[in-house]
Amino acid sequence: MAAARKDGRESNQMRPPHVELRPLLRADGSARFKFGSTTVIAGVFGPREPKSRARELFDRATLDVVVRPRVGIPGAVERQMESHLAHLLNHTIIHTDYPRTQISVVLQLVSCDGSIAAAAGNAAFLALLDAGVAMRATVLNVCVGVRFNDETPNEPAIVLDPTEREEQDCDSTVCLGVDGSRGQIVSNLSSGAPMDAVAWASCISAG
Secondary structure (H helix, E strand, C coil), X not given: CCCCCXXXXXXXXXXXXXXEECCCCCCCEEEXXXXXXXXXXXXXXXXXXXXXXXXXXXXXXXEEEEEECCCCCCCXXXXXXXXXXXXXXXXXXXXXXXXXXXXXXXXXXXXXXCCHHHHHHHHHHHHHHHHCCCECCCEEEEEEEEECCCCCCCCCEEEEXXXXXXXXXXXXXXEEEEECCCCXXXXXXXXXCCCCHHHHHHHHHHC
């Protein structure tokens, strides 16, 4: 997997991203983000008055993140992605600029060919930017696939921005949310086999 891949990329190459701002006219901000055939649309509603006073905080905005699958109802995968994105966006948004308000971020997974969590994170950030929500950092998201080798346990094979087929061939996949201003990892979402410190270090270096 260290050699050229089926789509011609090297292991450390990402698919060219495609961005469209404001595809949803009724949202306060929106963005469509694509990695190859992976597409996510994000819509931001707010800052606005909360529908329930129980959700209101006197000194800051509250954040809601909803992930909708391509078909059917949300399941465990979508719930994990919501938690990951909420952690990521709570780090990014300057909540204290919007006391007693609510910010809702709704993401629709349109098509998936790998790296869906990274596409969702990037779409959410761009939609917030389009809505004019104050943010303290530029947060970028990338997925990394890991394949272990018994012969070289200290040198796992790393694939940046894996396709769906490549994710199936990997032992683990990790989505990293990185604060570009500070060079810090803000949030991560992993699946597959457990990873040791060497594998994590390789993922961080690749991301």
